[in-house]
Each structure stands twice: as structure tokens, then as C-alpha cells.
Amino acid sequence: MIEFDSSVLERPQPETASTLLQLNGLKTHYPIRKGLLGRVRGHVKAVDGVSLDIREGETLGLVGESGCGKSTIGRTILRLEQSTGGQILYKGEDITRYSTPKMRPLRTEMQMIFQDPFSSLNPWMRVKDILKEPMLAHGKATASTADAEVDRLLDAVGIPRSYKDRYVHEFSGGQRQRIGIARALSLNPKFIVCDEPVSALDVSIQAQVLNLLKELQKELGLTYLFIAHGLGAVKYISTRIAVMYLGKVVEIGTKDEIFRNPKHPYTRILLNAYPVPNPHLRGREKIVVQGDVPSPANPPSGCRFHTRCPFAQELCRQEEPPLAADGTNGGHAAACHFTL
Amino acid sequence: MSTTKLPTLAQAGVPTLPEIENVQVEKRFRQVSRRFARNKMAVIGLFFCIALFAIGLFAPLLQPYPPDQVSGEFSAPPSAAHLLGTDQIGRDVLSRLISATQVSLLVGFATVAIYVAFGTLVGLLSAYYGGWIDTVFMRITDMFMAFPFMMVILVVVSVVGPSLFTIIAVLALFSWPSIARLVRGSVLSLKQADHVRAAVSLGLKTPRIIMQHIFPGALAPIIVNATFGVASAILTESGLSFLGMGVQPPTASWGNMLSEAQSISVLSDQPWLWLPAGLAILLTVLAINFVGDGLRDALDPKQ
Amino acid sequence: MLTYIVRRLLIFVPVLLGITIINFIIVNMAPGNPVDMYIDPNMSPEIIEAKKEALGLNDPLIVQYVKWLGTLLTGDLGYSMSSYAPVAQLVGERIMPTVTLGLAALVLALLIAVPLGILSALKQNTKIDYFVTGLSFIGTSIPNFFLGLALIYIFAVNLGVLPTGGMQQLGGDGGMWDRVRHMILPAIVLATAIAGRKVRYVRASMLDVLKQDYLRTARSKGVHEFWVTNKHALRNALLPVITVVGLEIPILLGGAIITEQIFQWPGIGQLTLQSMMSRDYPTIMALNLIAAIAVLGANLLTDILYSAADPRIKVG
Numbered sequence: 001m002i003e004f005d006s007s008v009l010e011r012p013q014p015e016t017a018s019t020l021l022q023l024n025g026l027k028t029h030y031p032i033r034k035g036l037l038g039r040v041r042g043h044v045k046a047v048d049g050v051s052l053d054i055r056e057g058e059t060l061g062l063v064g065e066s067g068c069g070k071s072t073i074g075r076t077i078l079r080l081e082q083s084t085g086g087q088i089l090y091k092g093e094d095i096t097r098y099s100t101p102k103m104r105p106l107r108t109e110m111q112m113i114f115q116d117p118f119s120s121l122n123p124w125m126r127v128k129d130i131l132k133e134p135m136l137a138h139g140k141a142t143a144s145t146a147d148a149e150v151d152r153l154l155d156a157v158g159i160p161r162s163y164k165d166r167y168v169h170e171f172s173g174g175q176r177q178r179i180g181i182a183r184a185l186s187l188n189p190k191f192i193v194c195d196e197p198v199s200a201l202d203v204s205i206q207a208q209v210l211n212l213l214k215e216l217q218k219e220l221g222l223t224y225l226f227i228a229h230g231l232g233a234v235k236y237i238s239t240r241i242a243v244m245y246l247g248k249v250v251e252i253g254t255k256d257e258i259f260r261n262p263k264h265p266y267t268r269i270l271l272n273a274y275p276v277p278n279p280h281l282r283g284r285e286k287i288v289v290q291g292d293v294p295s296p297a298n299p300p301s302g303c304r305f306h307t308r309c310p311f312a313q314e315l316c317r318q319e320e321p322p323l324a325a326d327g328t329n330g331g332h333a334a335a336c337h338f339t340l
Numbered sequence: 341m342s343t344t345k346l347p348t349l350a351q352a353g354v355p356t357l358p359e360i361e362n363v364q365v366e367k368r369f370r371q372v373s374r375r376f377a378r379n380k381m382a383v384i385g386l387f388f389c390i391a392l393f394a395i396g397l398f399a400p401l402l403q404p405y406p407p408d409q410v411s412g413e414f415s416a417p418p419s420a421a422h423l424l425g426t427d428q429i430g431r432d433v434l435s436r437l438i439s440a441t442q443v444s445l446l447v448g449f450a451t452v453a454i455y456v457a458f459g460t461l462v463g464l465l466s467a468y469y470g471g472w473i474d475t476v477f478m479r480i481t482d483m484f485m486a487f488p489f490m491m492v493i494l495v496v497v498s499v500v501g502p503s504l505f506t507i508i509a510v511l512a513l514f515s516w517p518s519i520a521r522l523v524r525g526s527v528l529s530l531k532q533a534d535h536v537r538a539a540v541s542l543g544l545k546t547p548r549i550i551m552q553h554i555f556p557g558a559l560a561p562i563i564v565n566a567t568f569g570v571a572s573a574i575l576t577e578s579g580l581s582f583l584g585m586g587v588q589p590p591t592a593s594w595g596n597m598l599s600e601a602q603s604i605s606v607l608s609d610q611p612w613l614w615l616p617a618g619l620a621i622l623l624t625v626l627a628i629n630f631v632g633d634g635l636r637d638a639l640d641p642k643q
Numbered sequence: 644m645l646t647y648i649v650r651r652l653l654i655f656v657p658v659l660l661g662i663t664i665i666n667f668i669i670v671n672m673a674p675g676n677p678v679d680m681y682i683d684p685n686m687s688p689e690i691i692e693a694k695k696e697a698l699g700l701n702d703p704l705i706v707q708y709v710k711w712l713g714t715l716l717t718g719d720l721g722y723s724m725s726s727y728a729p730v731a732q733l734v735g736e737r738i739m740p741t742v743t744l745g746l747a748a749l750v751l752a753l754l755i756a757v758p759l760g761i762l763s764a765l766k767q768n769t770k771i772d773y774f775v776t777g778l779s780f781i782g783t784s785i786p787n788f789f790l791g792l793a794l795i796y797i798f799a800v801n802l803g804v805l806p807t808g809g810m811q812q813l814g815g816d817g818g819m820w821d822r823v824r825h826m827i828l829p830a831i832v833l834a835t836a837i838a839g840r841k842v843r844y845v846r847a848s849m850l851d852v853l854k855q856d857y858l859r860t861a862r863s864k865g866v867h868e869f870w871v872t873n874k875h876a877l878r879n880a881l882l883p884v885i886t887v888v889g890l891e892i893p894i895l896l897g898g899a900i901i902t903e904q905i906f907q908w909p910g911i912g913q914l915t916l917q918s919m920m921s922r923d924y925p926t927i928m929a930l931n932l933i934a935a936i937a938v939l940g941a942n943l944l945t946d947i948l949y950s951a952a953d954p955r956i957k958v959g
């Protein structure tokens with residue numbers, strides 16, 4: 001089990017911090033081609049109008065079931081997928097349509113840690129080469145200084161230097177994830193998208209990696225977008241949490257607000273699914289979710305959650321509830337007509 | 341130059357791994373060769389190929405007579421002077437057989453080298469860039485694949501005029517599409533791999549991503565396909581030479597040596613004129629195919 | 644499925660057009676032309692020129708191509724330049740022998756490959772398995788002309804039980820048996836490489852199926868092993884084998900050239916060689932085009948059969 005550091009819960013939020021990354025109505029749709037001429041017959045709306053802001057030094061947890069578009073958001077921010085609408089602002093700069101060469105200098109500021117520690121490291125390269133490659137490509141090190149940099153990175157993630165000549169297939173999942181973290185750090189970034197970085201690891205290893213991420217954040221002043229499908233890790237590491245359902249953010253707020261006073265029925269359901277040792281939540285009635293997740297190619301009308309919501313009314317079927325504006329500037333907001 | 345201070349993990353309470361001694365790590369190459377060695381036929385095939393290379397390399401020293409010159413009676417049966425007899429105009433069959441080894445190996449390897457390089461390039465670009473480049477490249481591939489191989493090669497050779505160079509060029513011209521498709525398929529799946537996404541997010545340049553992060557993953561099927569390709573090129577060349585559309589006399593090739601055996605009298609009365617050349621092709625192609633089979637199993641990541 | 648087929652057929656159009664262009668370019672790279680082949684040294688240059696003009700050989704390439712394509716679209720394959728007969732007629736005369744021989748070889752190949760492949764899979768990693776695998780390697784590695792010559796040497800020359808070539812005995816109608824006797828050796832030669840490949844395919848396919856869970860269930864229920872193999876495994880193992888038979892068409896066509904040459908079999912393959920020797924462009928181009936259409940058609944058929952046989956594979 002993960003040991004929770006209870007002091008984090010009380011840590012004051014840096015209210016004055018400036019916005020590092022801002023998403024304005026971000027959309028990432030994938031065309032579905034069918035028929036005689038391969039005409040586009042519809043879209044998978046993986047991300048369908050998401051507005052968020054991530055402030056310097058914080059960790060925004062992004063939670064939702066698989067297929068809700070949370071990983072697509074991460075990949076779209078890093079321009080691994082092309083958005084189909086909306087804006088991505090990094091330090092106020094609109095990078096939504098930046099070309100590959102124009103994006104390149106920004107790569108040193110924004111990095112990613114991947115979910116699968118097995119497929120995310122090149123199996124044909126030695127550890128030291130995996131770490132050197134980005135530094136050399138961006139002129140962050142020269143051939144003569146790169147080795148020292150590699151040692152420094154390995155020290156930081158707790159991999160002994162003597163392992164650097166090995167290939168990644170000789171490492172365990174947790175060790176690989178540390179190498180992945182070292183690679184993300186190699187360019188000395190400010191912002192890291194952590195795409196479910198611990199969900200593929202054993203529970204005992206999860207805590208180690210989470211602690212490592214936290215410690216690195218503290219020392220280096222990193223900003224994280226921490227994507228996860230469950231609330232466990234998110235609770236431990238996040239400053240604020242955004243809950244996603246079918247391509248949309250349904251609730252956003254500080255960690256305490258989300259855990260103590262969830263406003264959206266879906267958030268409640270997620271909290272129920274997570275075995276919380278929190279006595280505040282124990283007395284609450286359990287909400288049971290009904291049915292399957294609808295297809296993101298053809299989301300339900302009105303509130304997207306109405307097909308599964310135990311409180312759904314006629315209004316929910318017809319009108320889509322907006323996410324209150326204070327959701328994008330640090331407040332607590334839920335996209336629900338009948339907030340709990 | 342990065343000067344950032346990085347934390348040490350003792351502070352974070354994260355256990356570090358124990359230092360390791362410099363244990364000899366099993367390299368991928370060693371692993372593959374160990375698996376390859378388990379396949380007896382593949383090993384025999386490999387030794388046969390090595391021997392063949394030696395013969396090709398030292399052909400001038402090994403030939404008892406100049407292969408293109410008359411050195412004895414017409415159609416003499418095997419004797420001490422001519423171990424495999426002489427052909428219809430009195431040239432030493434053994435010498436011609438040895439000399440033809442060079443031709444076969446040259447055709448096999450040159451053809452494969454050319455079309456594997458070209459097909460790999462087409463496949464890589466097609467899959468990596470996608471879009472209209474992919475569509476155009478794949479349509480062209482379809483066109484080349486729709487030609488019945490032997491037929492179109494014969495047509496081109498007959499039009500351009502048969503020569504060693506023509507044969508290599510034409511075989512390569514109509515062999516690349518299969519490699520292009522193969523490479524395209526593996527690149528398309530590799531493109532989705534997280535380590536390639538990581539390479540993009542690290543801001544590496546496209547040629548580097550293709551060569552360092554995608555190409556190695558496509559290498560194993562390319563190697564296997566290329567090995568079978570050598571066998572197939574040798575087989576096709578011998579067929580062309582047999583039909584008189586390949587290597588032209590007096591240059592010896594296994595195929596054109598057999599070509600002279602098409603008359604019933606040679607066939608029935610002078611087996612030394614066609615049996616050795618036929619067996620040489622069979623054994624060479626067989627050996628290379630065994631090597632290819634062994635490589636396929638040894639390189640299979642699922643094993 | 645229907646839209647898939649129509650779409651594939653639409654893709655054929657540019658592919659076929661491309662094929663005609665490549666075809667035309669290849670043929671026109673030729674240094675000589677048919678008139679050169681039949682030049683009488685005494686012929687005056689004027690007459691040669693007139694003959695070339697009449698054959699349209701002096702037109703620019705693009706004009707020649709458009710002309711040829713135009714007549715092609717009317718279904719006219721042109722006139723053979725060497726025998727002065729319509730190409731369609733020449734091809735028509737030759738097509739049946741090749742198709743008959745090809746079908747015979749295909750059937751023979753499957754008759755050899757299916758039982759051997761199944762046997763090999765059931766006896767996996769035994770001497771029998773190694774022997775069959777070895778045979779299949781020899782089958783794919785032996786040059787067809789060498790095999791042809793060896794078979795003639797053994798069966799026609801030494802044993803004298805089969806004819807050395809031709810489609811029937813000279814001058815007469817020897818009846819059905821005579822035709823079959825003439826077909827045996829060429830069919831074996833054509834079938835060998837295909838059988839060699841198919842054995843390994845059947846074996847792999849059978850091993851795949853044998854690993855499946857439902858077979859284990861069937862076995863655990865106490866059904867007799869042989870019955871299990873027969874009923875469940877066989878159908879599932881052979882379906883993919885049969886459906887990809889279409890992919891052998893190009894190999895059959897290629898093999899036909901050499902085999903028909905060795906056995907004097909009057910088919911398309913022999914016609915190809917003859918027209919190449921005489922630089923008979925219209926015939927060469929027509930044959931190439933017909934062969935390409937056959938290959939494209941066979942590929943399409945294979946894809947359709949494959950998806951029809953395996954519901955897991957979706958096309959479109």
C-alpha cells in the first residue's frame with residue numbers, strides 16, 4: 001500500500017502562482033472513414049472542448065475512466081496529436097499550430113513520462129545513450145560533458161551509475177520508469193505530462209515512483225499534469241484535480257474540495273470506487289453507476305453523463321450543463337444542472 | 341550546459357538499487373546466435389554458404405582450367421584430367437561450375453542489396469509520413485506487384501538485352517515492392533510505440549527518429565526477407581540463363597550450363613553436363629533457405 | 644462488403660493504367676523493332692520506311708501509347724507483328740492449355756501439401772515432421788527446369804513410361820488417357836514449388852488451430868483424438884490454406900514459361916517466349932496486361948475469400 005503523507009493535505013496552495021499552461025476549448029477529434037470513397041462519416045471526439053489552466057509549480061491531477069480522452073489531452077498538449085479546435089497557450093504563447101521545427105525549442109520545456117515502462121524506452125539503445133540523445137540533440141551537453149550529465153541524472157532517479165551500459169530489457173518495470181523519468185528530466189523541463197506513470201507498476205513500486213516525482217518537483221520547481229484513471233495516486237500527488245468524462249471536464253477543484261465536497265455525481269462515483277480511508281466520506285450513501293460508457297463517436301445529447309446518472313432529469317437529456325467559469329481560474333466548479 | 345541541482349533520493353526516502361558488479365550481460369547478438377545454433381539445418385546451411393563464398397572468392401585458384409577455353413575433347417566423360425568431364429565444345433565442366441559460383445553469388449547479393457535498400461527507404465518514408473506520399477507510393481507498389489514476376493522480367497531482359505548488369509537491375513526493379521510493404525507494415529506499428537512518441541516529444545529530428553528509433557525494429561524481418569531474397573534471386577537468374585535470357589555464354593552460369601542439356605541425347609547420354617550444375621543450384625538455394633529459416637526463428641521476439 | 648469490392652475495383656483503374664504505361668515504356672526501350680528482324684538486305688530504305696510508317700512506328704511515343712490504349716479499350720488487343728494474326732486469336736488458342744495445366748498443378752499441389760502438412764503438424768518435432776519439412780524445403784529450392792529435365796531423364800528416357808513433351812501424341816487423337824499422360828510431368832514440375840510452400844503453411848495453420856482452447860475442451864470431453872483432428876481442427880486449419888490459393892497465380896504464370904518450354908506445352912508461357920524472341924510487341928504487351936489483370940483479380944478474390952472465411956478480419 002501507498003503510505004500517504006498527511007502533511008500534504010494541509011500544505012497551503014500557491015495562490016499567487018502564474019498560469020503556465022492554458023487550454024481554451026481544446027478539441028481533438030479523429031475522423032472515422034467509411035464507405036466507397038473513404039469519406040469522413042463521423043468523428044471520435046476524444047477531447048471535446050476542454051478548458052483548463054495549470055499554474056506554475058502545481059500538480060493538476062486529471063482523472064477519468066479509460067477512453068475519456070485524458071491521455072489524448074496530454075499528447076495533444078505535447079503536439080503528439082494534432083488538435084482539431086481550441087487553443088493551447090504555453091506561457092501565454094499560442095502553440096496550437098506550431099510547426100515541428102518551431103516546436104523544437106519548446107520541447108526542452110515540456111516533457112512527458114509514459115504509462116508503459118516497457119514500450120516507452122527504445123529497446124535497442126543503452127541507458128546512457130537514451131539519456132544522452134536528447135541532451136546532444138538540443139545542445140544541452142557536449143560529447144565530453146554528456147557522461148557526467150548521465151551520472152547526475154541516474155543519481156537523481158536512484159539508478160546506480162554502474163547500470164548505464166545496460167539495455168533496458170534488463171530492468172524491472174519500476175527501474176525502467178525511473179529511467180523514463182531521467183530521460184524526461186534530461187532536457188531540464190519546466191512542465192511534465194505524467195501519463196499514468198504508475199498504473200503499470202506494482203503497488204509497492206508505485207509509492208517509490210510517486211515519492212520520486214514529488215521530490216523532483218520540490219527540488220526543481222516542476223509543474224505536472226498528472227493523468228490517472230483512479231483517484232489513489234492523484235490524491236497523493238495533486239494540488240488540484242480535474243475529472244473528465246467522455247471528452248469533457250465535468251468537475252475541477254482543489255484536491256480537498258474534490259475529496260471532501262464532490263459536486264458532480266460522476267466524481268462521487270469515482271470516489272466510491274476508490275477505497276478511501278477518509279472518515280469524512282464513509283457515512284455517505286453509495287451511488288451506483290448504471291450501464292456502459294457511451295461511444296465518444298456519438299456522445300449522448302445534453303449532459304453526457306445522463307445515460308448513467310442516477311439523478312438524471314429531463315433537463316439533463318436536453319441541455320448540456322456548462323462548467324462554471326471559475327473552474328478555469330482556480331475555483332471549484334462542476335458541469336451539472338443539479339450539483340450535489 | 342545544464343547546471344540544475346538535482347536532489348538525491350535519500351531525501352525522498354526512495355530506496356536506491358544496489359550497485360552491481362560488472363556482470364557480463366548477454367548481448368542481443370549472442371542471444372540470437374545461440375538460438376540460431378540450435379537449428380542444425382541452418383548451421384549446415386551457413387557453413388555451406390561460407391564454403392561457397394570461399395569458392396567464389398578463390399575461384400581463379402581453384403579452377404583446374406580456364407573456364408571459358410577449350411581444354412580437352414568434346415563432351416568427354418569424367419576422368420582424372422577432367423573430374424566432371426568436358427562440355428560440348430571441350431571446356432572443363434568443373435572449372436565452369438566454379439566460375440559460375442561467382443556469377444550466382446554476385447547476382448544474389450547485388451540484387452538483394454539494391455532492392456532491400458530501395459524498398460526499405462520507400463517503406464520507411466511511406467509509413468512515417470503517411471498521407472498522400474503513402475497513397476502514391478503504395479499505388480506504385482501495387483503496380484509493380486501486379487506484374488507476374490518471371491514474365492515481366494523476361495520481357496524487360498529481352499527488350500534491354502541480357503547481361504549480368506541487366507539481370508541484377510531488372511531483378512531489383514521488380515523485387516523491391518515486397519520489402520517496401522514489409523517495412524511499411526512494421527513502421528506503421530512501431531510509429532505507435534511509446535518510445536517513438538517519446539522521441540518526438542524530446543524534439544529529435546525526423547531522420548534521427550526514423551533511423552535510431554524506428555528502423556532497428558523493422559530490421560529483423562528485413563534480414564529474414566533479404567536472406568530468402570538471395571535464394572530467390574539466384575533461382576530466377578538460373579531460370580533466365582536457362583532460357584538464354586540471362587548470363588550469356590561464354591561466361592559460365594549454372595543456368596546456361598543446364599540450358600545446353602535440353603536435347604534428349606545430352607540428357608540421356610551425358611549426365612555430367614547437367615547434373616552437377618543442377619545440383620549446385622539446388623544445394624545453394626536450399627542452404628540459403630535453411631539459413632533464412634534459422635534466422636527467422638532466432639530473430640523472432642516471441643520466442 | 645459490396646462497397647469494399649467496388650472500391651477495390653476503382654483502385655484497379657489507376658493501377659492498370661500505370662501498368663499499361665510501365666509496360667509501354669519497357670517495350671519501347673527496345674533498341675530494335677520488328678521490321679529490323681525481318682530486314683531483307685536487298686530491301687530499299689524507302690520500303691523499310693514505308694513499312695515502319697504503316698505500322699505506326701514513326702509516331703511519337705505518346706501518340707503510339709494513346710493509339711494502343713484506344714484500341715485496347717475497344718477490346719482489340721492488336722495484331723501480332725510476327726504472325727500477322729490478331730493477338731486475341733493467338734491468346735485464345737493458347738489459353739486453355741495453360742489454364743488446364745495450371746489447375747491440374749494446383750490440385751496436385753494441394754493433394755500433396757494438405758495431408759503432408761497435417762501429418763507434419765500432428766507429429767510435430769518427430770522424425771516424420773523433420774522429413775516432411777526437409778522435403779518442403781527441397782520443393783521450394785529446386786529449380787523447375789532442373790526438376791523437369793530430371794523427370795524427363797527418369798520417366799521418359801530411362802523408364803520410357805511417359806512422353807517427353809507435347810500435349811498429345813503426334814498426329815493423332817490418343818484419347819483422354821494420352822492427354823493425361825502428357826500432362827503428368829509438367830504438372831508435377833509446376834506443383835512442386837507450390838506444394839513445398841503450402842506444406843509449411845498447412846503445418847503452421849494446423850499447429851495454430853491445435854493450440855486453441857476449444858480443441859483442448861473437445862479432447863478433455865473424451866472425444867476420440869482422430870475425430871477431434873478431423874472435424875474441428877481440419878476445417879479451421881484448411882480454410883486459410885484454400886483462401887490464399889489465389890496468391891499462387893503469379894507463380895503459376897512464371898513457372899508456366901519455363902515448364903511449357905521444357906515440355907513443349909503449347910500454352911501462354913510458350914507464346915510469351917516466342918513473341919519475345921521475335922520482338923512481337925503487341926503480343927508481349929497484351930500478354931503482360933492479361934497476366935497483370937489475372938494477378939490483380941486473384942489478389943482481390945483472395946482478400947474477399949479471406950475475409951469471408953474469417954469473420955475476425957474486417958475489410959473496408
